[in-house]
Amino acid sequence: MKPPVVELADVYLKFGDNEILRGVNLRVEDGERLVVLGQSGGGKSTILRLILGMLQPTSGSVRVRGHEIPHMSRRRLNLLRQRIGMVYQYSALISSMTVRDNLALPLEELTRKKRKEMDELIVKNLQRVGMEEHLDKLPSELSGGMRKRVSLARAMMLEPELILYDEPSAGLDPIISSVIDELMVAVSEHSGAASIIVTHELESAFKVATRMTMLYEGVIIADGTPDEFRQHPDERVRNFIEGTPPEDLSFDI
Amino acid sequence: MRRGKAPFRAIHLFAQTDRAGVGSLPLVALVAFFLGLTMALLTGYQLKKLGQEGMVPALVTVAFTRELGPLITGIMVAGRVGAAFTAELGTMRVAEEVDAIEAMGIGSRRFLVAPRLTAVTFLMPSLSVAAVLAALVGGALICKAQFSLSFSAYRPLVVDALELRDVVAGFVKSLLFGVLVGLISCYKGLSVRGGAEGVGNATTSSVVQAIVAVLGFDTLTNIVLVALFEQ
Numbered sequence: 001m002k003p004p005v006v007e008l009a010d011v012y013l014k015f016g017d018n019e020i021l022r023g024v025n026l027r028v029e030d031g032e033r034l035v036v037l038g039q040s041g042g043g044k045s046t047i048l049r050l051i052l053g054m055l056q057p058t059s060g061s062v063r064v065r066g067h068e069i070p071h072m073s074r075r076r077l078n079l080l081r082q083r084i085g086m087v088y089q090y091s092a093l094i095s096s097m098t099v100r101d102n103l104a105l106p107l108e109e110l111t112r113k114k115r116k117e118m119d120e121l122i123v124k125n126l127q128r129v130g131m132e133e134h135l136d137k138l139p140s141e142l143s144g145g146m147r148k149r150v151s152l153a154r155a156m157m158l159e160p161e162l163i164l165y166d167e168p169s170a171g172l173d174p175i176i177s178s179v180i181d182e183l184m185v186a187v188s189e190h191s192g193a194a195s196i197i198v199t200h201e202l203e204s205a206f207k208v209a210t211r212m213t214m215l216y217e218g219v220i221i222a223d224g225t226p227d228e229f230r231q232h233p234d235e236r237v238r239n240f241i242e243g244t245p246p247e248d249l250s251f252d253i
Numbered sequence: 254m255r256r257g258k259a260p261f262r263a264i265h266l267f268a269q270t271d272r273a274g275v276g277s278l279p280l281v282a283l284v285a286f287f288l289g290l291t292m293a294l295l296t297g298y299q300l301k302k303l304g305q306e307g308m309v310p311a312l313v314t315v316a317f318t319r320e321l322g323p324l325i326t327g328i329m330v331a332g333r334v335g336a337a338f339t340a341e342l343g344t345m346r347v348a349e350e351v352d353a354i355e356a357m358g359i360g361s362r363r364f365l366v367a368p369r370l371t372a373v374t375f376l377m378p379s380l381s382v383a384a385v386l387a388a389l390v391g392g393a394l395i396c397k398a399q400f401s402l403s404f405s406a407y408r409p410l411v412v413d414a415l416e417l418r419d420v421v422a423g424f425v426k427s428l429l430f431g432v433l434v435g436l437i438s439c440y441k442g443l444s445v446r447g448g449a450e451g452v453g454n455a456t457t458s459s460v461v462q463a464i465v466a467v468l469g470f471d472t473l474t475n476i477v478l479v480a481l482f483e484q
Contacts, residue, residue, distance in 0.1 A: 052355075052356050054352065054355065054356070074360070077358075078358040078359070078360060079358065080358070081355070081356060081357065081358035082357070082358035084356070086353065086356040086357075088349050088352070088353060089349075090348065090349060092348060092349040092350050092352065092353035093350070093353075094345070094350050094353075094354070095344075095345075095348065095350065096341075105354075105357070105359070106357045106358075106359065108262065109262075109357075109359045109364060110357070110358060110359065158357075
């Protein structure tokens with residue numbers, strides 16, 4: 001039996017006196033789309049950085065397919081990262097490269113594919129996200145939504161087992177946001193890759209999630225299906241879903 | 254996945270070589286030309302008082318081959334290319350492009366640093382040669398205009414003044430300055446924190462540190478070379 005795609009066990013992360021994560025446990029299986037909810041600055045994106053090995057936990061275990069990420073050698077970590085796709089909040093396309101070159105980058109650097117094969121893959125992945133007509137454009141010539149779609153296509157180039165999304169709908173209008181949501185579901189269903197989606201956009205979260213988890217002050221306080229989440233008894237979860245600010249956040253102007 | 258691969262792809266090296274080398278050539282040559290001209294003019298007037306203006310070609314040759322050619326090139330490249338490297342890598346860091354490259358499993362040092370470092374290291378000697386040639390042309394023009402030394406008389410004086418140790422010293426310094434500028438500018442770029450202001454600060458710091466390092470190592474290299482070969 002295959003080990004889970006991602007497994008975090010009792011993960012603590014501290015920066016000085018600031019505790020970002022406090023005993024986080026998380027498990028993601030093949031094909032799952034886990035949405036991580038929580039307030040801004042609550043450590044959601046930090047979980048993605050831990051999974052990619054860009055941050056080391058203060059204590060606890062972070063495993064991808066059974067491989068312990070902290071203290072892994074750089075070479076082994078790079079090999080493991082090739083099995084993970086990442087879509088950044090601001091797309092993080094290489095600004096000096098065209099769309100084609102951005103997508104070709106992982107293939108050129110990490111595989112021995114021939115030029116023709118690469119071109120076919122690039123077009124195929126751009127077709128999936130409806131961006132095949134923008135091959136020769138620079139990222140600066142694309143809108144935010146288009147950049148996100150290209151970023152998603154780039155994340156799929158090496159057929160990853162896991163795709164990480166950091167605030168995929170942030171800064172997008174509702175229609176484009178909805179397009180991105182549909183793409184995330186389609187990609188997950190087509191490839192069978194597991195997805196971890198960090199967001200605080202509730203509409204988007206309920207649309208794409210097969211499972212949801214909520215991080216509150218560095219602790220996971222809720223975990224379940226979208227339906228379970230809607231009826232969750234915890235007041236903090238209900239406040240978050242209903243958009244009710246906690247009492248200590250009220251202002252007297 | 255790909256194994257036994259080259260440290261970086263040739264196309265990235267050529268791109269950086271073009272930016273760093275071809276783009277720097279006019280500036281380096283022009284500055285060296287003016288300096289060669291000025292040096293010939295000022296030293297020539299002093300030497301003329303002693304009736305030794307015929308020493309000017311040798312003076313310009315030795316000074317630029319061994320010292321000023323590599324030094325001026327190092328300073329120019331630190332200001333032009335080093336600043337560009339730092340600003341570019343810093344902006345990429347701020348825009349999460351470096352993170353994205355690392356997240357794909359592509360080493361940022363291999364993909365971003367190695368081609369830049371290699372380009373600037375191996376270009377520095379070529380640019381130094383261009384600087385020396387430009388300075389010699391400047392010197393030749395002054396010698397002809399002010400000291401009645403024809404071009405045909407100037408050339409053998411230059412060739413006679415050239416010694417292998419001066420050429421080697423200049424070459425070694427150029428390589429060293431290339432490594433210094435490349436390492437400092439790339440390190441500063443990849444260490445940027447704090448948005449646009451951070452990029453600006455890193456770029457300034459990179460140029461200042463690279464120039465100080467070039468001057469410091471120039472002095473150090475001179476001390477070592479004199480200690481080893483001139484006693």
